[in-house]
Amino acid sequence: MSINTKIGLVSLMILLACSSYGDVQASFQAAHFAHYSTHDGLSHGNISAMLKDRRGFLWLATWDGLNRFDGREFVVYKPGDLRPGSSNRIERLHEDKLGYLWLWTSDQQVFRWSHKLEQLEYFGPGEGPLASWFFASNGCVFLLSQGGNLLQLCTQETGLAVQAVEYELEELGWDPSTPLPVLAEDARGQIWLTAPGAARLYQLAGPGEKLSFLKAFSLDGEKVLCSLKTQEGLALGTEEGSLWLWRGEGELLQKVSLPGQPALGHLSSNHQGQLFAATRGQGVWVVDVATGRLMQHFPLRGNGMVLKTFPDSGGRLWVETNRAGVFKIDLDKGEVKHFLQQLVVPEDLRSEAQMGIVEDARGRVWTTLKGGGFGCYLPEEDRLAWFFNQPGEPDSRFSNFVHCFYIDEADVVWMSTYFKGLEKVDLASAQILHWQPGGQGRLSIDNEVRALMCDSHGHLWVATKAPRLFVLNEAGDVLWETESLGGVESGRIYALMEHSDGRIFVGTRGQGLFILSGSLQEGFKVEHFHSGDGGNGLGSDHIYSLAEDSGGGVWVATFGGGLNRYAQGRIWSAEELGYPVHLADRIRHLFVDTDDRLWMASTKGLLVGTPDSTRSSASTFRFSHLHHQSPQVTGFQGSDVFWVSRSSRGTLLLAVLGVGLLQLCSEEGPQGPWVFETLAGPSGPPGASILTLCNDSQGDLWLSSGKGLLRYQSDRNSFQRFALPGALREATFSEGAVARSPSGVLYYGTMDGVYYFQPEALESPAADAALRFTRFYLHGQELLPGTSPALPQALPFMDGLRLKHRQNTLGFEWTALHPQWSQRATFTAFLKGYDELPRQLGEQNRVDYARLPPGRYLLEIAVEEADLQEKTVSLQLPVYILPPPWLQAWAYVLYVLLGVGLLFLIRKRLLLWLQRREQKAADKALAQWQHNAFLMEVLKILEELHTRPGFRMAWVYQRLGMGRSKFFEEMKRLTGKAPSDFLKDYRLRKALSLLAHEDYNISEVALLAGFSDAGYFSKCFKEKYGQAPSEFKKAQLHR
Secondary structure (H helix, E strand, O other): OOHHHHHHHHHHHHHHHOOOOHHHHHHHOOOEEEEEOHHHOOOOOOEEEEEEOOOOOEEEEEOOEEEEEOOOOEEEEOHHHHOOOOOOOEEEEEEOOOOOEEEEEOOOOEEEEEOOOOEEEEOOOOOOOEEEEEEOOOOOEEEEEOOOEEEEEEEOOOOOOEEEEEEEHHHHOOOOOOOOOEEEEOOOOOEEEEEOOEEEEEEEOOOOOOEEEEEEEEOOOOOEEEEEEOOOOEEEEEOOOEEEEEOOOOOOOEEEEOOOOOOEEEEEEOOOOEEEEEEEOOOEEEEEOOOOOEEEEEOOOOOOEEEEEEEOOOOEEEEEEOOOEEEEEEOOOOEEEEEOOOOOOOHHHHOOOOOEEEEOOOOOEEEEOEOOOEEEEEOOOOEEEOOOOOOOOOOOOOOOOEEEEEEOOOOEEEEEEOOOOEEEEEOHHHHOEEEOOOOOOOOOOOOOEEEEEEOOOOOEEEEEOOOEEEEEOOOOOEEEEEOEEOOEEOOEEEEEEEOOOOOEEEEEEOOOEEEEEEEOOOEEEEEEEOOOOOOOOOOOOEEEEEEEOOOOOEEEEEEOOOEEEEEOOEEEOHHHHOOOOOOOOEEEEEEEOOOOOEEEEEOOEEEEEEEOOOOOOOOOEEEEEEOOOOOOEEOOOOOOEEEEEEOOOOOEEEEEOOOEEEEEEEOOOOOOOEEEEEEOEOOEOOOOOEEEEEEOOOOOEEEEEOOEEEEEEOOOOEEEEOOOOHHHHHOOEEEEEEEEOOOOOEEEEEOOEEEEEOHHHOOOOOOOOEEEEEEEEEOOEEOOOOOEOOEOOOHHHOOOEEEOOOOOOEEEEEEEEOOOHHHOOOEEEEEEOOOOOOEEEEOOOEEEEOOOOOEEEEEEEEEOOHHHHOOOOOEEEEEEEOOOHHHOHHHHHHHHHHHHHHHHHHHHHHHHHHHHHHHHHHHHHHHHHHOOHHHHHHHHHHHHHOOOOOOOOHHHHHHOOOOHHHHHHHHHHHHOOOHHHHHHHHHHHHHHHHHHHOOOOHHHHHHHOOOOOHHHHHHHHHHHHOOOHHHHHHHHHHO
C-alpha cells in the first residue's frame, strides 16, 4: 500500500475526531494547492506585500508593478507608466478607510490606486523623498517628506476630488534642527505631532480643513519612538525609557518610567486593557493602561532587543527580537518558549526576514519568523507546525522562507516564498479526501473504481477495473488485495453486497456471481455461479446490482438477462420468477423496500415487483413496467434509468439519463395511475447526468453527476454544487460506485480513485462572495473609467449607464471574488426589457449585447448555484440608451410647436384666400347689380337708410312704390337671396371695407355697417368669413 493511501485515510479519521485546532494539522494533508507565476500573468515573481481589499480583490506589491488578482486573472498597474522615471518596485501597501490603495515605491514616492477610476494617481510628498505616512481614522492621509513638508490629503466619500493641504513643519512648532516628528492619533480622532521634548495636540475639523492647534504637552525633553491608540486615549513610548499615557482629558500626560530606562521601540495591547511595551534591551513589560501600573516583566535574557509584539486572542504574546525565530509568551502561566526552523536559503537573505503574524477567523495563529521560517501554531501540542515546507521532507512543497502571506476568511493561505511567484493553499477543500488504489497515475484503469461497499466491520471494499479488489480497515491499511476469487479470475466487479449473515456477494461483468463465506482472517470459501452452468438460472454473467430481501434472498440484476434471485442455495431464473425479460432485460440498479417490493432501474424504464399476500415461493410477484409511453403513467420522462432509491423521507427517486431526477408523487397499484414529476433547482437543472443517489445521516440526498457532486435538500427543493479539490474538479464519477460507512462517511468511485468525506463537514464556503464588474466594453473596445462621459467612474460606483443612441453595442465582464468560487461558479445574465429569459452563461464571466434599441434596461448578473445565491447579492446595473436627438422629448416639443405654427400659417393663408375670394365675388355681384336699374335703386336707398335706427326692408319697397310680395320676388330673382339676407350681406361687405381701410374699432364698424349690436355683428362676421372682426383687423394691420 502506498504512503499516500495511509495518509489519506488516517487523515479523515483525525479530521472527524479532532478539535478546531487539531484539524489544522490533519487538513494540511489534503489541502488543494495552486501556484501562479509570470506565465499566468503575474508581473514579477518577487512579491513584497499583499492584502485583500474590502471589495474582495487580492493585491500584490511586486518588484515590477501592482497586481490585482480576482481568482481568474492578474491586472497590472505600474507607477512608471503614470510617472516616467518612477520605480515600479513597490515595497508597501495600505488600504485607507475609503478603500483607496496606497503604494510606497522603492524610490520613496507615493501613489494611490483609485478604486473609483481604476487607475494610479501620484501624490508627491513635497521636498525630498518620503519619510513616513500616516492614515487617520477619518480617511485623511498625511505624507511626511524628509525635507520637512507635511501633505494632508482628504477625499470625500462620495466624490473624486482630493483636497490637499500642505504645511511647513515649522508652522506646526517643529524645530528643523531636531529629528522629524512622529504622527499619532488618539481614541477621539485627534492628531498628535511629537517632537523631542514635547507633544502637540491638533484637531482636524473635516476634509480640506487645516489642523487647528489645541494644546501642547511637555515630555521632559524625551524623544518619542512609537505610539499606540488605546481604548481611552493614546500611549507614547520614548527613547529614554518612559511610557506616556493620555486618557482623553487633563492638562498632563501620565509618565510611567520603566526600570533601567530602556528605549521603547514598539507598543501593542489586547482587549483586556494590557499594554505591551517592547524595549530595546530589557524584553517586554506588561502595563495596566487604566492605572499605568507595571504588571509583568519578561526580560528574555540574552534576547532583550525586542522589535515587535503581537497579542493573540488565546492569551499569548508573540515577540520578535534580534534573534532568529520567534518567542511565544504564555501570559497566564508566565512561560516563554522559542521557536526556530531549519532553513535552506543563502545566509545574506535571512537578515531580510521579519516576524509577520496573523490570527485568522478560526483563531489560528500563522507567523513568519525572524530570519526566515513559516508555520501555524498548534496550541494543544504547543508547537509551530510545518506547512508543507520542512526542508528535506518528501511532502515539502514550498520554501519556508516566506516574504509575505495573507489568510483570508475562506480558509485560503496566500503566500510568496523564496521560490518566487504566488502560492495558494486551499484548506477549505481539504474536507474531501482522495485515495488512489494504483498510486499517482491519472486516467489509469488501476485507479478506475467501479464498485464500493462498507461492511458491518467498518471495512471498505474497493473494486477497480484493473481488475483488483481491495479491502481496507478504518486505519487505512489494506487487509486484502486480490485479482481472483476461489482461484477464478474475478473479472471486473460491478456490484458488492454484504448479506445479513455476513457473506459477501460479488457481481461481475462477464464472470457471473461469487459468494464469499468466512472472514478476512480465516480466509473465504467461494461459491461461483455462471450463466452457462447446468441447473443455474442466472440469466447473464453481467451483474450490475444486488439487494437482499427480508427473507434472506438476494435479488440479482443482470445487464442482458433480466432479474434473478438467489435463495436456498440456488439461483431462480427470470422465467421462474415470472419476470418479463422481453420488456426490460438490462437492469442497472435495484433495491428492495421495507414492504419487500422490488424497484428496478432499467434501460427501458422502471420495473416494479409487488409481492402477493402469500410469499410461500419465490415466484409470487407481480411486475409492472413503467415508462414514458405507459397509459397508466403521468410525468415519466426518458427511458434509461440509472438509479432508483428512496429518500430518507420515503419518497421514491429515479435518476434518468438526459432527464435528471424524478420523484414518484402518487401510486395506486399496477394499473395506476402513477404520477411522477421532475425535480429541478438552479444548480440541478433537468438533463443532468445523475449516476448515483445516496442518503446521508442528516436526511439529505447526495448525487454524483456530470455536473460534479450535488446535494439535494427536499425541504427547500434546493440543489447545491460543492467546491471540489483540483483533481476531483476534473474527475469523472463512476456509475454505481457509492457507499456509506456506519459512521456516515460517503465514498465515491471515480476514474481517478476514491473520494470520501463526512457530509456535515462539507459545507458551502463560510465566507460570502462578491460579484464585481471588472470591465466595460463599448463597440468591442474596453472603455476605461474616467476616459469618456459614458463612463465617468468605475461601474460599481455608478447608479447606471446613460449612453447615446449610437453607443448601443455593449459588453460587461465581472468576477466572483471568492477563492473557491472563481473556479466553480456559473452565471446567468438577464437584461430586463430586452431578454425574454436569463442567459445561461456557464463559467463564462462576460456577456455582450449588440445594437440595443433605445430604451431603459436593467442588467442583472447572478450566480446559478443555489448555495452561492444565498451568499451573494446579484449585480444590478440600470442601462439607459437615449433615443436619437430627433426622437427625444425636446424634439417632439419642437415638432409640436412647428406643427402648430405651420397650421396657424396655413389657416392664416387660407383665410386670406377666402377673404379675397369673397371680396371678388362681392365685387362681381356688385358690378352685375350696377347694370340693373332696379338693384341700383335698391342699393342707393340702402346706402342712404341702412344706418338709421330701426331700419327695415319695408322702407325700401315702400319708397319704390312696390308691394311686399312683388319686391321679395324681384330680389330673389335678381340676387338669389331673400331681402333680409341681402341686407345682411350688404352690411357685412360694408364692415369688411371699413375694417380693411378705416381706423375704427369693432363697435364703431358695427354701427357704421348698420348693426345695432356689436356682439351680433361679430357672430355674423365670423360665420361669413371664418374669423372674428378683431382677428381680421389684426391680420390687416400685419399686412
